Amino acid sequence: SGVEQLGNMIAEAACIVPFTGAGISTECGIPDFRSPGGLWTRNRPIAFDEFVSSADARAEAWRRRFAMEETFAAAKPGRGHRALASLYKAGKTPAIITQNIDNLHQASGFRTDDVVELHGNTTYARCIGCGHAYDLPWVKARFEETGSAPDCSLCEEPVKTATISFGQAMPEDAMRRATELSQQCDLFLAIGSSLVVWPAAGFPLMAKNCGAKLVIINNEPTEQDDVADLVIRHDIGEALGPFVGN
Ligand code: OAD
Ligand code: ZN
Numbered sequence: 001s002g003v004e005q006l007g008n009m010i011a012e013a014a015c016i017v018p019f020t021g022a023g024i025s026t027e028c029g030i031p032d033f034r035s036p037g038g039l040w041t042r043n044r045p046i047a048f049d050e051f052v053s054s055a056d057a058r059a060e061a062w063r064r065r066f067a068m069e070e071t072f073a074a075a076k077p078g079r080g081h082r083a084l085a086s087l088y089k090a091g092k093t094p095a096i097i098t099q100n101i102d103n104l105h106q107a108s109g110f111r112t113d114d115v116v117e118l119h120g121n122t123t124y125a126r127c128i129g130c131g132h133a134y135d136l137p138w139v140k141a142r143f144e145e146t147g148s149a150p151d152c153s154l155c156e157e158p159v160k161t162a163t164i165s166f167g168q169a170m171p172e173d174a175m176r177r178a179t180e181l182s183q184q185c186d187l188f189l190a191i192g193s194s195l196v197v198w199p200a201a202g203f204p205l206m207a208k209n210c211g212a213k214l215v216i217i218n219n220e221p222t223e224q225d226d227v228a229d230l231v232i233r234h235d236i237g238e239a240l241g242p243f244v245g246n
Helices: 002-012 048-053 055-067 069-074 079-089 136-146 172-184 202-209 236-243
Strands: 016-020 096-098 115-117 120-127 159-163 187-191 213-217 230-232
Touching: 002 213, 002 230, 002 236, 016 079, 016 172, 016 202, 048 055, 055 069, 055 136, 055 159, 079 236, 096 172, 115 172, 120 136, 172 202, 187 202, 202 213, 213 236
Parallel strands: 016 096, 016 187, 096 115, 187 213, 213 230
Antiparallel strands: 120 159
16 A cells, blocks of 8 residues: 555655645644635635735734634644654654644654744744744733734834745745755655645655655645655545554
């Protein structure tokens, strides 16, 4: 089966780079974006320039974030996260590239430095001007006190979750590190992503073009199934459960 073949590929590989999307966290209770019931089927994304130019958009963005607070706070790593953490512990995986913002790879045992977050992190906030970090309770208290989204106490620019919105510049360090990892690995695992959002979706292709084997694990077809060496069209928890170590 696909899972058995994946086991052989993992055993033979010297450097495995996992690349994850929202599908790895759905079993943890966090909705993805494009499946039925996904976030973008319910709400239109708020683009970065809207957030910057409109106080209403900022308030709406923060209302949405606070509405998800219980979901993010309660989420624990799933079988997919734990299987990847086992590969990391075993020294087969130097680091992980993720589009996810939920902090669950760190929670599963990856060092913060070894989680390459292409789209940032929603568990804290940053000033979009000076980059100063704020915790979410600080934002929430200000929001409830004034009825509007807070600005930075240092430079008065808007404070936003530390995530990347459409139209916002990609984080340079993460892009550089993801490029190196994609070029160096001999096995690239694209897990739980529709692979429609660029530039993130360029990394599986980059790895493949640099000679790595490409495995796609996703329960629906993706944009890149035709170039993969192995496609496991299956539930991630089921597919990766056998690789969860102790
Ligand atoms: P998507 O929602 O586009 O894709 C998630 C994929 O995971 C879908 O193809 C699902 O069918 C699949 N899936 C969900 N649960 C699964 C499970 N238990 N087992 C197997 N497959 C499962 O999410 P991403 O590809 O991560 O960016 O989205 C990419 C980017 O679009 C996000 O990082 C976010 C979003 O807009 C920004 O906001 C910048
Ligand atoms: Zn600031």
